[in-house]
């Protein structure tokens with residue numbers, strides 16, 4: 227059996243100090259704990275962020291700022307999110323199951339950058355800013371590759387700021403077992419149109435230029451029809467071949483555009 231010490235940090239400075247002891251940050255534990263159970267991680271110390279005051283949703287006019295420790299259920303049921311960026315509430319409501327949504331956090335999801343996670347697509351499509359204890363990181367600089375982000379070893383996400391779009395929607399084809407995205411597409415329309423795809427890319431979440439160009443010309447589901455989505459660099463695994471995922475990217479984009487009000 228591995229020996230693991232559990233500690234609660236009082237704030238982010240305290241958490242950084244405690245990280246020195248071969249520690250790992252603990253948010254909802256929905257990924258980290260199963261990873262430890264499978265012996266894929268063996269931190270000497272688990273540093274719980276629960277007492278660091280990182281939860282909450284603030285309406286800052288043009289921006290919705292969501293604290294890193296805000297749970298998926300809090301986004302799903304928030305009146306302000308439903309009013310200002312309803313697509314985010316829809317996205318949160320489709321994550322995993324009730325147990326996962328009651329524990330999992332937005333900060334943990336983004337820091338983990340699972341290639342099939344839902345939030346990275348919203349962060350990229352809404353051109354969000356990730357706030358950490360030491361700097362602000364633009365969404366397009368944050369997601370570096372599968373399970374990789376721009377975060378330094380001792381960097382802690384404190385919040386995510388989402389600019390409010392004129393309209394946005396998320397459409398996901400869930401893996402029937404895990405509910406993770408086999409393909410998920412977040413479409414946001416503001417000064418331009420951004421289309422971010424999760425679940426499909428070998429390097430994790432990505433924007434699709436062809437779909438964006440077509441939707442800038444005509445923001446309608448039919449505009450997607452003529453766009454070619456290549457299966458090159460798309461995940462092919464036991465759940466779905468790359469070709470099928472390419473088909474789903476178009477289909478989920480059409481559905482997301484149709485859902486935009």
Ligand SMILES: Cc1cc2nc3c(=O)[nH]c(=O)nc-3n(C[C@H](O)[C@H](O)[C@H](O)COP(=O)(O)OP(=O)(O)OC[C@H]3O[C@@H](n4cnc5c(N)ncnc54)[C@H](O)[C@@H]3O)c2cc1C
Nearest residue numbers: 253254255256257258322330331333334335344383405406
């Ligand atoms: C059965 C199941 C189904 C799921 N389905 C979906 C789904 O459909 N869609 C989806 O998007 N997700 C899904 N998830 C993932 C889940 O929603 C969580 O978002 C995810 O597990 C990570 O969040 P967490 O708060 O649990 O983080 P943890 O597991 O506590 O941490 C994950 C990683 O992030 C690091 N970390 C945590 N917080 C911070 C922070 N503030 N700053 C820096 N690093 C940090 C931790 O050190 C760790 O390395 C599913 C999970 C399970 C178990």
